[in-house]
Amino acid sequence: MWWTYIVRRAISAIPVFAGIITIAFIATQSVPGDPLAMMVGEDVTEEQYEALRREFGLDRPLVVQWGSYLVNIATGDFGYSLRSRRPVNAEIWHYFAASLELGLAAFLLAMAVGIPAGIWSAVRHDRAADHVLRVVTLGGVAAPIFWTALMAQWIFYGRLGWLPGTGQLGDFMLFSNPPPQVTGMITIDSILVGNWAALQDALRHMILPASVLAYRVVAVIARMTRTVMIEELAEDHIRTARALGIGPAAIVWRHALKNAAPPILTVLGLAFGQLVQGSILVETVFAWPGLGLYAVQGILNLDYPVVIAVSVLICVVYVVANLIVDLLYPAFDPRIRYT
Amino acid sequence: MSASAPTILHRQWRRLPKVLRLLLRNPATALGIVILALFVLSAIFAPWIAPYPSHATGAPAGGVRLSPPSAAFPFGTDTLGRDLFSRVIVGTRLSLMLIVLSVAGSSVLGVSVGTIAGYAPRWVDEVLMRVTDIFLSLPSLVLAMLIAVSLGAGTPSTILAITLTYWPRYSRLARGEVLRYRSKPFVEAAAGLGARSPRIIVKHLLPSISPAILVQASLDSGATLLTAAALGFLGLGARPPSPEWGLMVATGRDLMPDFWWLSAFPGLAIFVVVIGLNLVGDGVRAAFDPRQRKD
Numbered sequence: 001m002w003w004t005y006i007v008r009r010a011i012s013a014i015p016v017f018a019g020i021i022t023i024a025f026i027a028t029q030s031v032p033g034d035p036l037a038m039m040v041g042e043d044v045t046e047e048q049y050e051a052l053r054r055e056f057g058l059d060r061p062l063v064v065q066w067g068s069y070l071v072n073i074a075t076g077d078f079g080y081s082l083r084s085r086r087p088v089n090a091e092i093w094h095y096f097a098a099s100l101e102l103g104l105a106a107f108l109l110a111m112a113v114g115i116p117a118g119i120w121s122a123v124r125h126d127r128a129a130d131h132v133l134r135v136v137t138l139g140g141v142a143a144p145i146f147w148t149a150l151m152a153q154w155i156f157y158g159r160l161g162w163l164p165g166t167g168q169l170g171d172f173m174l175f176s177n178p179p180p181q182v183t184g185m186i187t188i189d190s191i192l193v194g195n196w197a198a199l200q201d202a203l204r205h206m207i208l209p210a211s212v213l214a215y216r217v218v219a220v221i222a223r224m225t226r227t228v229m230i231e232e233l234a235e236d237h238i239r240t241a242r243a244l245g246i247g248p249a250a251i252v253w254r255h256a257l258k259n260a261a262p263p264i265l266t267v268l269g270l271a272f273g274q275l276v277q278g279s280i281l282v283e284t285v286f287a288w289p290g291l292g293l294y295a296v297q298g299i300l301n302l303d304y305p306v307v308i309a310v311s312v313l314i315c316v317v318y319v320v321a322n323l324i325v326d327l328l329y330p331a332f333d334p335r336i337r338y339t
Numbered sequence: 340m341s342a343s344a345p346t347i348l349h350r351q352w353r354r355l356p357k358v359l360r361l362l363l364r365n366p367a368t369a370l371g372i373v374i375l376a377l378f379v380l381s382a383i384f385a386p387w388i389a390p391y392p393s394h395a396t397g398a399p400a401g402g403v404r405l406s407p408p409s410a411a412f413p414f415g416t417d418t419l420g421r422d423l424f425s426r427v428i429v430g431t432r433l434s435l436m437l438i439v440l441s442v443a444g445s446s447v448l449g450v451s452v453g454t455i456a457g458y459a460p461r462w463v464d465e466v467l468m469r470v471t472d473i474f475l476s477l478p479s480l481v482l483a484m485l486i487a488v489s490l491g492a493g494t495p496s497t498i499l500a501i502t503l504t505y506w507p508r509y510s511r512l513a514r515g516e517v518l519r520y521r522s523k524p525f526v527e528a529a530a531g532l533g534a535r536s537p538r539i540i541v542k543h544l545l546p547s548i549s550p551a552i553l554v555q556a557s558l559d560s561g562a563t564l565l566t567a568a569a570l571g572f573l574g575l576g577a578r579p580p581s582p583e584w585g586l587m588v589a590t591g592r593d594l595m596p597d598f599w600w601l602s603a604f605p606g607l608a609i610f611v612v613v614i615g616l617n618l619v620g621d622g623v624r625a626a627f628d629p630r631q632r633k634d
Contacts, residue, residue, distance in 0.1 A: 015469065015473060016472070016473050016476045016477075019470075019473035019474075019477070020473075020477055023477070023482065023485060023486075024485055026489065027485040027486060027488055027489035028485075028488070028489065029489075030489040030490075031488055031489055031491075134367075138614060138617065138618070139610075139614070141561075141613075141617060142561060142610055142613040142614040142617055143610050143613075144565055144568050144569065144572075144585065144588070144606055144609045144610065144613070145569075146568075146569060146572045146585075146588065146589075146606075147588055147602070147606030147607075147609065147610065150588065150592060150595060150602050150606070151602075151603065151606070153595070154595055154596060154599050154602075154603075157596075158595065158596035158599075159596075273478060276478060277478045277479070277480040277481065280480060280481075280484075280573075281480075281569055281572065281573070284573070285592070295481075295484070296573060299484065299488050299573075299575070300574070307485070307488070310481075311481050311485060314478055314481055315476070315477060315478065315481075318476065318477075318478055319476065
């Protein structure tokens with residue numbers, strides 16, 4: 001029944017994907033300017049230009065182009081990048097791996113900080129720690145993330161020189177001893193081959209972008225954790241547990257948090273979505289070769305197969321993250337079942 | 340029939356003075372109101388507050404280029420010798436306009452769709468809500484980027500992009516509220532007395548759902564400004580020489596380590612205004628929602 005649920009969810013996601021592909025298609029079609037002309041420059045004859053148009057299928061009616069797009073993407077074929085002329089499929093997974101690595105690092109960091117901070121704030125409700133957290137989270141939600149990224153880069157790289165400012169690896173490491181491409185995630189690849197120097201370098205490069213990305217999400221997670229924990233700690237069964245002499249730590253971690261888990265889980269799903277979006281801006285600032293950077297370049301080059309591919313992939317991540325959240329609910333709340 | 344409309348309007352908005360008092364009693368909300376008041380005042384009086392209002396777009400002849408913050412130029416000057424403080428102050432007008440028009444656009448579009456869905460036959464409701472769901476499940480920045488790309492850079496396309504990105508929230512909300520109110524006795528009474536659908540919607544339903552829409556709008560306005568600034572930063576929003584804050588942060592980015600003030604102050608302006616908007620948004624929600632009032 002788990003499986004039927006997953007299949008049902010997957011089917012219900014189909015119109016969403018058709019929708020994003022259509023929106024992306026309309027958007028890229030109405031772009032002012034001719035991407036093909038931009039790509040080939042002015043040194044081609046009329047015939048060569050027409051041949052290229054045919055090669056990319058741009059001479060067909062729009063409805064046909066749209067239809068073939070839907071079919072191709074459904075089979076996992078994102079077409080050719082107009083700029084590099086390579087299949088988008090060949091390029092995108094490299095960027096995807098880099099984004100996934102950064103996103104997961106930021107997500108783990110945000111959870112590791114946000115949930116305990118929210119709990120701490122709930123336990124010390126309306127005392128100094130609670131107020132400090134409120135101010136900090138207020139800032140996290142309100143700060144434009146591209147600005148936070150620039151400021152962090154300026155202070156920790158430009159001024160203090162503590163951390164590298166851009167990229168995934170230092171130049172020296174990149175040329176002397178880079179880890180092999182296995183998963184595409186540099187930290188994991190370094191561990192796989194035991195290249196500890198590369199691992200250290202990769203982690204140092206990740207600290208700034210991951211922290212900036214995590215900051216906004218920490219705020220969201222901590223706020224939600226605080227709200228549900230305050231409610232939960234006021235419940236009757238918690239009072240009973242206290243009266244029975246159970247210690248404060250056990251009450252918080254074993255009794256209250258378990259019941260507070262489903263709403264926190266929902267927020268984690270939402271937070272992951274926010275993280276994916278924030279990464280577009282953070283990657284741009286830190287020159288992190290991820291999906292966000294790929295999309296921004298695609299937009300600036302009018303490389304619409306790339307733009308559509310990234311949009312679709314980001315939506316897939318979005319939908320899958322929410323699906324995982326839904327599948328995790330019963331682990332915390334036995335009343336929820338999938339039928 | 341028409342006697343019931345003022346009563347309903349009255350009932351919904353009678354709480355207004357109380358709501359305002361509640362808003363001001365909360366120190367966080369009061370701070371937000373102060374920030375917003377300063378923001379709006381500076382937008383209205385920008386030409387008189389800014390020391391060099393002409394620097395907002397044009398470059399001065401023989402100005403001091405890339406001067407660090409000083410008494411004469413509190414936020415420093417840019418590569419063309421323009422006073423950054425003046426540009427940030429004049430930029431409040433643009434930001435205020437972006438927020439007001441985007442929130443107005445998305446709420447009007449969303450409420451129209453949602454009200455129609457909640458009131459129309461079943462199949463219309465199905466179609467409109469499926470479309471809403473599709474838009475809701477797309478990451479908003481990606482969607483706004485796609486729309487902004489297709490419309491070309493510029494302030495009007497930013498407003499349109501945000502409108503087309505944020506409307507589904509209002510549409511869901513309005514539909515839910517309409518469904519909640521349409522079976523209430525005062526609406527059924529109006530229908531029974533022969534009022535037609537448009538009249539029922541305008542006179543009875545819209546006043547009833549307006550508090551919920553207002554709350555959503557005040558919660559959204561901060562995010563709206565952040566999206567507009569992000570589009571500006573990516574080069575998909577306002578175009579130079581517009582004093583749009585996100586664009587100004589992006590322009591300063593290339594000169595970042597040495598000439599930090601170019602990006603720092605416009606970004607700070609976004610930050611402060613969004614804090615103000617979010618504080619007021621939280622306060623408005625708490626004031627209209629009795630369940631949250633204790634928090």
